[in-house]
Amino acid sequence: MADTFDDRLKSVTQGGKPDRGQLELDSEECKGCGLCVEACPPKTLRLASRLNRYGYHPVTYRGSGCTGCGICFMVCPEPGAITVLCYA
Ligand code: SF4
Numbered sequence: 001m002a003d004t005f006d007d008r009l010k011s012v013t014q015g016g017k018p019d020r021g022q023l024e025l026d027s028e029e030c031k032g033c034g035l036c037v038e039a040c041p042p043k044t045l046r047l048a049s050r051l052n053r054y055g056y057h058p059v060t061y062r063g064s065g066c067t068g069c070g071i072c073f074m075v076c077p078e079p080g081a082i083t084v085l086c087y088a
């Protein structure tokens, strides 16, 4: 998980706005196709330099800015690679 409750709390206490969305990324399910990276409107995703066990560069969260729009989930061809939780 790249964005936790603690991350949101830290963002608030540092004076910033908390992210509206929270991602759960399973790096072992990701095939590194980059579709979500291209599709994310605020560009909060990138491919990691490390490899997962299957030899792919998995997607990773840049750390802030997710709006919870769910577009990354909708374009991802790998079930379970991305889960989006959206805060009201
Ligand atoms: S939910 Fe939307 S803003 Fe958040 S990472 Fe996915 S595409 Fe980007």
Ligand code: SF4
Pocket (backbone or CB within 6 Å): 029, 030, 031, 032, 033, 034, 035, 036, 037, 058, 059, 075, 076, 077, 078, 081, 082
């Ligand atoms: S999370 Fe899905 S869409 Fe994004 S790089 Fe991995 S496989 Fe591709």
